[in-house]
Amino acid sequence: MLVVAQGYFESGRFIADTPIQIPEGKKVIVTVLDEEVNKENRQKNYIAYWDKIIEDIQNSDEILEGEPERVCFRTAEEIDAL
Helix, strand or coil, X not given: CCCCCCXXXXXXXXXXXXXXXXXXXXXXXXXXXXXXXXXXXXXXXXXXXXXXXXHHHHHCCCCCCCCCCCCCCCCHHXXXXX
């Protein structure tokens, strides 16, 4: 059985985001993620995503009409406050 539990280490102990129970004597594998590696992978994914959007826009033959509307993006803090 495979169970994925996300959380963090604090004072040498793993604190799971959600409560989990592990039976006594069960074999457990812990993987510690390096945030820098994750950050680099996310940045590469974002770049590839935006490159695809730009390519789609450049290859589009759709004729736009009217004036474009102004877009206002929310900050991470504004999204968390919702």
